[in-house]
Amino acid sequence: MHKLLLAGLLLTAPAGAQDSTGNAEAGKRIYMKNGCYQCHGTVGQGTIEGARIGPPPLSAQGMIRYVRRPAGQMPAFTEKVMSDRELIDVYAFLKTIPPPKPSKDIPLLNDLRGK
Amino acid sequence: MARKTPVGRRGFLKGAAGAVASAAAGAASLAISTQAAEAQAPERAVGDHAATPLPSAALSANEKSSPAARVDVYTTDRPGSDFMVDVIKTLNFDYVCANPGSSFRGLHESLVNYGGNKAPELITCCHEESSVAMAHGYFKVEGKPLMVMAHGTVGLQHASMAIYNAYADRVPVYIVLGNIQDINFRRSDVEWAHSVQDAAAMVRDYTKWDDNPVSLGHFAESSVRAYKIAMTPPYEPVVIVADAVLQEEPMPEADRRTARIPKLTLSAPPAGDSGAVAEAARMLVAAENPLIVAGRAARTPQGIALLVELAETLQAAVQDRHFRMNFPSLHPLNGGNIATADVVLGLEVQDFWMATHSMTPINRMGMESRPITKPGAKLITIYSGDLYGKSNYQDFGRYAEVDLSIAADAEATLPALIEACKKLITPDRRSAMQARGAKLAEASKAARERDIELAAYGWDASPISTARVSAELWSQIKNEDWSLVSDVNPFFSSWPLRLWDFKKHYQYLGEHGAYGIGYGAPAAVGAALANRKHGRLTVNIQCDGDLNYAPGVLWTAAHHRIPLLTIMHNNRAYHQEAMYLSDMAARANRGIENFSVGTGINDPNIDYAMMAKAYGMYGKGPISDPKDLGPALKDAIEVVKRGEPALIDVVTQPR
Numbered sequence: 001m002h003k004l005l006l007a008g009l010l011l012t013a014p015a016g017a018q019d020s021t022g023n024a025e026a027g028k029r030i031y032m033k034n035g036c037y038q039c040h041g042t043v044g045q046g047t048i049e050g051a052r053i054g055p056p057p058l059s060a061q062g063m064i065r066y067v068r069r070p071a072g073q074m075p076a077f078t079e080k081v082m083s084d085r086e087l088i089d090v091y092a093f094l095k096t097i098p099p100p101k102p103s104k105d106i107p108l109l110n111d112l113r114g115k
Numbered sequence: 116m117a118r119k120t121p122v123g124r125r126g127f128l129k130g131a132a133g134a135v136a137s138a139a140a141g142a143a144s145l146a147i148s149t150q151a152a153e154a155q156a157p158e159r160a161v162g163d164h165a166a167t168p169l170p171s172a173a174l175s176a177n178e179k180s181s182p183a184a185r186v187d188v189y190t191t192d193r194p195g196s197d198f199m200v201d202v203i204k205t206l207n208f209d210y211v212c213a214n215p216g217s218s219f220r221g222l223h224e225s226l227v228n229y230g231g232n233k234a235p236e237l238i239t240c241c242h243e244e245s246s247v248a249m250a251h252g253y254f255k256v257e258g259k260p261l262m263v264m265a266h267g268t269v270g271l272q273h274a275s276m277a278i279y280n281a282y283a284d285r286v287p288v289y290i291v292l293g294n295i296q297d298i299n300f301r302r303s304d305v306e307w308a309h310s311v312q313d314a315a316a317m318v319r320d321y322t323k324w325d326d327n328p329v330s331l332g333h334f335a336e337s338s339v340r341a342y343k344i345a346m347t348p349p350y351e352p353v354v355i356v357a358d359a360v361l362q363e364e365p366m367p368e369a370d371r372r373t374a375r376i377p378k379l380t381l382s383a384p385p386a387g388d389s390g391a392v393a394e395a396a397r398m399l400v401a402a403e404n405p406l407i408v409a410g411r412a413a414r415t416p417q418g419i420a421l422l423v424e425l426a427e428t429l430q431a432a433v434q435d436r437h438f439r440m441n442f443p444s445l446h447p448l449n450g451g452n453i454a455t456a457d458v459v460l461g462l463e464v465q466d467f468w469m470a471t472h473s474m475t476p477i478n479r480m481g482m483e484s485r486p487i488t489k490p491g492a493k494l495i496t497i498y499s500g501d502l503y504g505k506s507n508y509q510d511f512g513r514y515a516e517v518d519l520s521i522a523a524d525a526e527a528t529l530p531a532l533i534e535a536c537k538k539l540i541t542p543d544r545r546s547a548m549q550a551r552g553a554k555l556a557e558a559s560k561a562a563r564e565r566d567i568e569l570a571a572y573g574w575d576a577s578p579i580s581t582a583r584v585s586a587e588l589w590s591q592i593k594n595e596d597w598s599l600v601s602d603v604n605p606f607f608s609s610w611p612l613r614l615w616d617f618k619k620h621y622q623y624l625g626e627h628g629a630y631g632i633g634y635g636a637p638a639a640v641g642a643a644l645a646n647r648k649h650g651r652l653t654v655n656i657q658c659d660g661d662l663n664y665a666p667g668v669l670w671t672a673a674h675h676r677i678p679l680l681t682i683m684h685n686n687r688a689y690h691q692e693a694m695y696l697s698d699m700a701a702r703a704n705r706g707i708e709n710f711s712v713g714t715g716i717n718d719p720n721i722d723y724a725m726m727a728k729a730y731g732m733y734g735k736g737p738i739s740d741p742k743d744l745g746p747a748l749k750d751a752i753e754v755v756k757r758g759e760p761a762l763i764d765v766v767t768q769p770r
Contacts, residue, residue: 033708034707034708035693035694035697035707035708035710035711037769038690038693038694038697038710038769038770039694039769039770041572041573041576041580041768041769041770042573042576042578042768043572043573043576044572044573045569045572045573045576045580045582045768046569046572047581047608047768047769047770048604048605048608048609048770049605049608049694049770052569052572054572070476071476072476073476074476075697075698075701075702076701077701077707078704080704080705081700081701081704081705081706081707082707100571100572100573100574101571101574102571103567103568103570103571106571106574108586108587108589108590109567109570109571109586111590112563112567112586112589112614113564113567
């Protein structure tokens with residue numbers, strides 16, 4: 001399993017990281033093409049294999065740092081296979097994902113409470 | 116029982132001596148002299164081989180010249196396979212699953228005509244892997260093994276992976292193999308190819324016992340023995356070879372006088388040594404933070420109640436690894452953290468080492484492991500696997516270093532362990548345990564709340580999130596007597612296990628055993644067959660890759676009117692392997708975009724609703740919009756409640 005353990009990350013920018021302005025449309029294509037969705041879901045909702053990342057809980061720099069040196073079982077993706085620029089685009093895509101409706105406003109989920 | 120049998124049904128051309136002997140022994144009901152036989156037109160089936168020509172004129176003339184020397188025997192009123200059915204009926208099988216095969220045609224005929232196709236009733240399967248996996252699923256609901264018939268050669272080869280799954284999952288399957296041992300009885304090149312010296316050899320590494328009886332009396336004794344061995348924990352598959360000559364030839368006179376069917380008495384399951392149980396109780400009662408890890412702890416429905424009693428007695432957390440339905444999912448003691456436990460009790464945990472260790476993350480080169488228990492934690496196991504094992508296949512897992520190992524069946528040991536614990540609990544300990552239980556209940560409640568919050572992410576996504584599918588499904592089955600018969604961990608991100616209220620043994624059946632894919636669909640049909648007589652609503656969340664191994668089992672469900680709701684987890688990939696391919700590409704630092712090569716099940720997409728319809732059952736989909744899911748499920752559940760199988764194709768998130 002590829003549980004992405006995000007706790008305790010240093011959120012400092014890696015050398016060479018660019019600013020956090022990315023192209024969300026390109027980022028979505030990269031996210032799907034490179035298979036990020038396999039563990040994190042097509043809208044970053046997370047699965048048993050990978051953490052929820054949409055909307056992103058980290059800064060862009062923090063995400064890039066984690067992708068380069070993951071602490072959990074997520075594979076490490078180097079600059080060679082996924083550039084900082086591409087990751088910033090992915091981050092821009094993840095930022096476009098709205099937070100979910102509160103579960104108390106989803107009857108099928110709210111009904112689960114108290115049982 | 117004497118019965119009229121059509122001439123030619125068993126058209127053995129007998130030599131004079133054998134025919135006379137048989138007639139003299141009274142074995143044949145219709146022994147016809149050659150003159151009488153000649154009066155009947157010789158039959159020759161279309162496609163008969165040239166090597167078996169019609170009798171020549173010279174041969175006929177020669178036969179006419181010695182009428183007293185030859186008697187052709189055409190029928191019998193007592194084939195050996197009838198006696199085999201007598202034996203089988205004493206073992207009380209509900210069903211026998213089989214894809215028809217010539218090496219057990221005699222037994223097949225006897226089951227249908229002599230046995231009346233009841234107890235056991237034939238279930239027509241389209242693949243031997245389906246036959247065994249149906250028996251696998253059936254047992255986990257009903258607690259009774261099914262019988263499976265297969266060729267000793269090609270049928271067993273098809274069945275073998277499913278047998279290995281059952282073996283690794285500690286499930287008894289009673290397998291009867293057809294074989295033609297005597298070369299003189301092999302009719303054709305087909306039958307030579309379908310014959311084998313030692314039929315069971317191929318699966319001996321992953322069956323508990325087998326035999327190749329050479330007489331009907333031998334068949335009776337070995338059949339009863341096989342059942343007893345299969346049903347003594349640890350449960351495992353067994354094999355009996357039913358020789359075709361024994362099946363098809365008249366029951367020998369000697370056997371008629373002497374063959375008997377032994378009484379079956381099942382062994383009481385092995386309980387733990389009393390001294391070791393007392394020591395385990397002492398360690399558990401003294402522990403500040405004990406944890407119970409349950410593998411296949413609940414061998415029967417009673418096992419759940421016993422595990423609840425032990426957990427509540429100790430106010431100890433229970434970590435259910437979901438190889439069976441061991442512990443109620445919403446029980447306040449469900450959960451726990453192995454890293455903080457000072458005593459860990461493993462109950463029928465086949466992979467106890469894995470439960471107590473972590474491996475190097477896959478993103479690092481090399482491989483290291485470390486305990487995830489805290490230093491000084493004491494480990495106890497109660498495991499029937501310590502009583503029995505084989506060496507070739509490695510499903511036994513890594514050697515577990517523990518402080519107290521009890522070689523016994525966990526469920527059989529629990530009553531004594533519970534009583535021993537109760538005797539040791541002082542008022543002070545009880546008070547401390549109650550405080551611990553209250554904290555565990557709070558933690559369990561918080562974990563559930565987190566899961567409900569997480570389920571909201573991706574709620575409206577398309578493909579549909581597995582959390583959404585689980586919530587939609589639960590809303591429609593929660594007031595039914597439901598049974599989830601598929602493995603959802605990790606394929607469905609375990610969402611049903613995280614959201615639903617599991618209480619009963621048939622509500623979760625665990626997994627494949629050996630992770631041989633192709634188990635899911637037939638095991639679900641087998642489980643649904645078991646649930647049918649109880650009127651339960653059987654639910655199968657069906658992985659797409661799994662269904663494509665042997666989808667003909669859908670026809671079996673339709674043909675036998677087995678009510679089963681199948682919801683396709685159609686992520687259009689062998690997704691586990693897609694993730695592995697990504698892992699390997701990342702490690703090799705190249706080509707991470709090629710993960711779907713050899714792993715995708717798309718282009719073209721498979722239309723599972725159409726597949727279901729082709730096999731004669733209700734099908735709907737593909738459903739990609741989550742708003743359409745609820746109504747589709749409602750319609751399909753109505754079909755299932757009418758006693759039929761139904762399939763909904765849902766295009767889902769990968770996990």
